[in-house]
Amino acid sequence: MTVSSVSTSTTTSTGNAQDVSSLFTGSVTLSLAEAVTSQVQPYLDRADSIATSINTNQTQIAAYQNMQSLLQALQSSVANLTEEATSGSNVFDGRVANLSSDSSTAASTILSASVSAGTQAGTHTVSVSQLATAEVDTSATQSVSSTTALGVAGTFSIGETGKTAATINVTTDMSLTDIAAAINGNSTNSGVSASVVSVSSTQSVIVLSGEDTDTQLNLSDTSGSVLQGLGILNSGTLTGTAVEATDTSALDLAGSFSVGGTTITVTTDMSLADIVSAINGAGNSALTASEKTGANGSQLTLSYSGGPITFSGVSGNVISGLGLAASGAATQVYAPQAAVFSIDGVAGITRSTNSVSDVLTGVTLDLTQADPNTTVTLQVTPDTTSATSAIQSFVTAYNSWVSFVTTNEATDSNGSAASTAILFGDSSLRDASTQVGDAVAAMVNNLTLADIGITLDSNNDLEVDSSTLASALSQSFSSVVSMFDAKVTTSSPLLSQFGSDYGSFAGSFSLGISTSNGTITGLTVNGASTSDFTFSGNVISGVDGGAYSGIVLDYSGNSDATVTVTGTQGIANQIYTTCDNFANSLTGSVENVIGGLQTEDTTMTANYNTDVTDANNLTTFLLNQYSQLTTQIQSAGETNYVLTQLMNAGNNSNG
Secondary structure, eight states, rough: OOOOOOOOOOOOOOOTTTOOSSSSSSSSOOHHHHHHIIIIIHHHHHHHHHHHHHHHHHHHHHHHHHHHHHHHHHHHHHHHHSSSOSSOOOOGGGEEEEEESSSSSSSHEEEEEEEOOOOOEEEEEEEEEOOOOOEEOOOOSSSSSSTSSOOEEEEEEEETSOOOEEEEETTTOOOHHHHHHOOOTHHHHOOOOEEEEEEEEEEEEEEEEEETTTOOOEEEEEOOOOOHHHHBBSSEEOSOOOSSSSSOOOOOOOOEEEEETEEEEEEETTOOOHHHHHHHHHSOOTEEEEEETTTTTEEEEETTTTSSOOOOEEEEEHHHHHHHHOOOEEEEEEEBBBBEEEEEEEEEEEEEESSESSSSSSSSEEEOOOTTTEEEEEEEEOOOHHHHHHHHHHHHHHHHHHHHHHHHOOOOSSBBBBBBBBTOOHHHHHHHHHHHHHHHHHOOOBGGGGGGGGETTTOOEEEEOOOHHHHHHHHHHHHHHHSSOOEEESOOOTEEEEEEOOOOEEEEEEEEEEOOOOOOOOEEEETTSSSSEEETTTTTEEESSSSSOOOOOOOOOOSSHHHEEEEEOOHHHOOOHHHHHHHHHHHHHHHHHHHHHHHHHHHHHHHHHHHHHHHHHHHHHHHHHHHHHHHHHHHHHHHHHHHHHHHHHHHHOOO
């Protein structure tokens, strides 16, 4: 609620009315000016006095609103330095990830990391053996341009495992570009996209790409042989890309797979020769295996007379270990595979994506390059840069508050309040200044602001020694946190703080906990029954508005216990609470003062308007009355003149 200031110069107009005070010099005097002065002016004087009071109130309201705004800004700044605040974000919970490499390969090329607030600081080692990849398959090179009709017809099915396969109808007039467009039109549901690479003006290749890593593509000709004809599906022969130096050494592969209804099981002690024997001895004459021997070793070759080789019922690492395309693709650029990495010496960890958030609590790793010969060291540390910035913001907000207080406590050369000291001697300003000042000067957990490089200068402003602050944050971070933040500690490990402490309690008390069969049945404080706490399950909560409001504890014990609970209010907590008590826009004491002044202004404005209206109405009445009297006096004057002339004429004739 606001009331506009009003003018302190109030007048009325007599218009064209004539001042008739000089018309008669006898005992009758009629003066409009005297009438206005004696009857109207009292209303105007009272209105002027009210206007002065309203304008004084408005000046005070503006000063109180400025005070409220500065305290709210101070509260916002310390809200980032404590868990107690219901707003802001505690910068002391911030964490950063620092990466370093033990080789010439930069750590940033292997992975990046992000860390959630509150994550436990520490050091970890990471080695990436394999990135997760999505399947990418290509056709054979087609001796046509990308837009030339292929002259083939048929239907094929394509889709990622776990998604809805798309059925693609191909007609003889379709080119590779047309087929790619048909695949892409269904990619939202199928998870497969296609592109065409123009090798030359007369040679083209179609490329199929899966959307998800470690997910197999399922490819099949459902009528005709479009995929086989394009060389996307193998035509019954498939050679693995993995080369084994010797075919008689155990491959350390385990799992199973099926081709054409025949299931092959592989154990870790089997060699390539053993796997070939197992396939050929499985009793399926349409399925045979052999070894393709090259200069570097042997590879597995499968042949299936029943059509393209595709695998089903795949488990373990056999297919990927042999370098076979599980989808039946003839040319597989990238096999669908999981990421493989080690953390803190634990090897063989696998995940289906390269974004890993469930191995280290609070840490997300984004793997970008496989390099098993490089170890990346990951250090999770407090975010001291953000903490420094937040502390500096608090100092700036505090100094703005101090400047306001100084202005309103200033005196002139006579020792009286200076003209700028609108709130000179105000109790709210004095109390808020004292409480904020006490908090800034407080010692908490044997530390003061001076210990971390924040001191008062000659103007009572805070100033920061950046090197001392940086040293404190890097070497004694937890001590700095405990100085600013609130903390609840207990004498028993069975009773601990539950979540954040939003209380303002400072001190110690004895909490008695009664149980029955491991369930809390009653509480006492300092040996007496209490209504300041409630309990639900194992959680004990301070009652809103009570002495322990905001304190929430968790009891994990199974028997009765008496525990000492200690609440410490850090500097930021104390300032936050003080600012909230004074400057809260709904419940703060300054808001109550502003509201009271605005209510006064509303009443005084109504009285002012009434007095001005009454003055104007009375003036109008007097103008009308005096206008009528002027007319009557003028008429009487004329009559008197005529009579006088007649009397003079009669006297002259008689003479």
